[in-house]
Amino acid sequence: MSIAYRYSKPSYFTGKIYNINRLSRTLYEIDINIIQDKLISLPPQFVLVCVPGYEAVPMSIAVQEENGGVIKLIVKPVGETTNKLVTLNNEYIGIIGPLGKPLLPSGDKILLLAGGSGVAPMLRFAQYYASLKKDITFVFGAWESDEIGDVPGIIRRYASEVITTCTNGCDIRGTVVDVLKYGYVREDEYDYVFVAGPEIMIRNIANYVKNQYKTIVIMERLVRCGLGLCGSCIISGTNKLLCYDGPGFVLSDIVEVLRQ
């Protein structure tokens, strides 16, 4: 079975934010109407969100509704621009996208590993594979339980099994890597493993997983143009551009960068 493998050309859209909801101590969900248009994307494509008077910041598309007429972002405010963004309910913003390439291997059992704001691209994979009726296990980790908050409620819309990890008060005490290390889930029972989160977490998982051809990692680098022109997002040591070749990579393609 195949679904339409279709996504828009990178373009500029105006969006109107119609819902902002604080999910946890650190994460917000932001729902955006793409005005009089559709921004059709496939995971793990991302957008540049232009906050008027501030900067344009790269954001994963976490959920796509109404065939691209509505998108959901999961935002962790860290700087001036993202802190402003989470106050802009009912305001207009600019959106440039979709950026990057889809990376959608086929498999029946999918394991998604997310740390912190890495939950955003993992949600989009969950939504995609759920639409194909695949079996999805979703691990979501953070340091403290108040960073987990209501996020699992959104994840459960798509994933059959949800496991949370943190230092205290989650399903498992520990980190996302510990879930693999201590056998709570077994990597080899899945057709593909997807990972997104802080680079240190990605490195730990890269060092741990056995099958680097069946592991997909979502990388982060400084994105300025988002279109493969300025070179700011180059994954040094390779000749790959995050915004053009990524942001998802098969681990075997960049393993030298991650395993040290």
Place this chain on the structure above:
Amino acid sequence: MDITLETIISGKKLSNPLMNASGILGDAPDAIRLLNSMGFGCIVTKTLTLRPREGYRPPIIVPLDYGLINAVGLANPGIRIGAELVFAARNNGIPIALSIGGKTSKEFIELATIAMEYDPDFIELNLSCPHTPGYGIDAAKTVKAIKDIVCSVASIASIPIWAKLSFSRNLVSEAEAALSCGASTIVLINTIPAMVIDPYIKTPILSHGWGGLSGPAIHPIAVYSVYRVYEELNAEIIGVGGAETWRDVIEFILAGASAVQIGTGLIRKGHNIVREIIHGIKSYMREIGAKSIHELIGIAHKK
């Protein structure tokens, strides 16, 4: 007989007439390797300035149906990176042009002096960036200013100098001034000043306000510019502006270009664009019975 795509620029043989346009990657050794892997016959660096520049805050590029508008603000690591860039190109066996941009002829001399230490194959003078106050069209505002810059650099340079200009009503006099000072080659054209406004937010989209338009929208303007300068001055020319297919490249060559640079096409068509264009040019040459690029240059002028 075999078809050859070799072309000669400033007396130097290039394996094919395609190069990247300045500002498209080309400011780090990894990026030079990436450009080399695409199959270009020559690489052009990002325009380098005396000191590193951060450039403008994003958004710095807006994609449009007909091209791009950019205001990157000449972000670059500074001229000293030139050593590593030339080294990376040498290691990959590909010729390289260092693009330099100064605010005054004095800065240009300083930049060219440093650039020559690195021994690139060519030096491209950016006389035409439209969105960075003090640089580009600001530094090269008049025919006199262009003369001043090109003559100063040429007087000390032992490496061929390319003068990169933008479209203007004085295009032919500007090109003439650059050639009379000793520029070997004219590069035509840079982006054209442009702006896009969001109708709901009601402000310009780029953080800088205005920027430069590139891509298919400017291609016919670029072809016209090449045609005019070739017709009036019989100059050696590198065409740039909206080249995305073999037809666009051949148009430039028939108008008088000896080589063609590609910028925006790399993102609109993808990194395979060079191989696709080379394939298309070969089929075209086979079809019309041409054996070399040389025999096609400027033939649109012959009645």
